[in-house]
Amino acid sequence: MTDGSTTTDGLPAPLFHEPGARWRTVAFGPLFCLVALVIELATGPVVHWIALPVMGAVLAVFAYIMVVAGRRHVSVELTEAVLRQGTEELPVADIEAVLAPADPEARDPARWENARTLGELSGVPRKRTAIGLRLCGGTFVRAWAKDDVALRACLDSLVSGRSR
Numbered sequence: 001m002t003d004g005s006t007t008t009d010g011l012p013a014p015l016f017h018e019p020g021a022r023w024r025t026v027a028f029g030p031l032f033c034l035v036a037l038v039i040e041l042a043t044g045p046v047v048h049w050i051a052l053p054v055m056g057a058v059l060a061v062f063a064y065i066m067v068v069a070g071r072r073h074v075s076v077e078l079t080e081a082v083l084r085q086g087t088e089e090l091p092v093a094d095i096e097a098v099l100a101p102a103d104p105e106a107r108d109p110a111r112w113e114n115a116r117t118l119g120e121l122s123g124v125p126r127k128r129t130a131i132g133l134r135l136c137g138g139t140f141v142r143a144w145a146k147d148d149v150a151l152r153a154c155l156d157s158l159v160s161g162r163s164r
Contacts, residue, residue, distance in 0.1 A: 011079075012079045012080060012081065013079075014077045014078060014079050015078045015079060015080065015154045015158070016076065016077065016078040016145070016147075016150060016151050016154045017075075017076070017077050017078075018075060018076040018077075018145055018146055018147065019070075019071055019075050020070040020071045020072070020073070020074035020075035020076070020086075021066065021067040021068075021069075021070025021071050021074065021075075022067070023067060025063050025066070025067055026060050026063045026064050026067055027060075028059075028063065029055070029056055029058075029059020029060050029062075029063055030056035030057070030059065030060050032056075032059075033052045033053065033055050033056035033059070034052075034056065036048075036052055037052045037053075040052075072086065072087060073086040073087060073119065073120070073121065073125075074086060074119075074125050074128075076143075076144070076145045076151065078092075078151065078154050078155065078158075079092075080092065080158065081093075083095070083118075083143060083155070085118035085119035085143055085144065086118070086119030086120060086121060087119065087120050088118050088119045088120055090118060090141070090143075092155075092158050092159070093136075094135050094136050095133050095134075095135060095136075095155065095158075095159050096134045096135055096136045096138075096159075097133070097134040097159065098131065098132070098133060098152060098155045098156050098159055099112050099131075099132030099133065099134060099140075100132070101131075101148075101152075102130065102132070110132065111140055112132030112133070112134070112140040112141075112142060113130070113132065113142070115132070115139070115140035115141050115142050116140075116141050116142070117130075117141070117142045117144065118141050118142065118143050118144070119144070124142060124144045125144060127146060128144040128145055128146055128148070129144060129145065129146075129148035130142040130143070130144050130148075131143040131144065131145070131148055131151060131152050131155070133155070143155070
């Protein structure tokens with residue numbers, strides 16, 4: 001598990017973390033526009049001095065909005081006390097069991113596969129895999145992560161370690 005370490009701001013260090021989106025994405029649009037400007041300078045008489053920087057700035061603004069949204073709504077963090085999925089926090093103490101992975105060959109889906117998705121989203125985000133959780137009240141929810149194997153292992157160790 002953890003050694004009880006904390007981050008610089010006094011919060012417990014996460015056992016699992018996915019940021020949801022990376023800031024480097026904001027640089028891609030301006031970088032491509034810079035490459036286009038260099039190619040235009042090297043190859044032709046027409047150089048779009050105004051259009052390329054404006055397009056680079058527009059692409060950066062749109063990417064910035066997408067990264068902020070991704071970091072807010074598609075990030076995952078697990079500490080010993082809380083599982084945060086996007087904007088929703090679920091106390092680890094409320095998790096009764098981490099359920100088996102979905103069987104792709106099964107004729108009928110497991111009960112948890114149609115349960116509510118954590119994080120105030122209508123479904124599991126793209127490129128993420130659902131993890132079934134049974135809560136103390138007997139309800140089912142779906143957690144999710146890109147690295148679902150690592151999140152499942154961390155959740156399993158927390159839930160099984162607590163029940164002993």
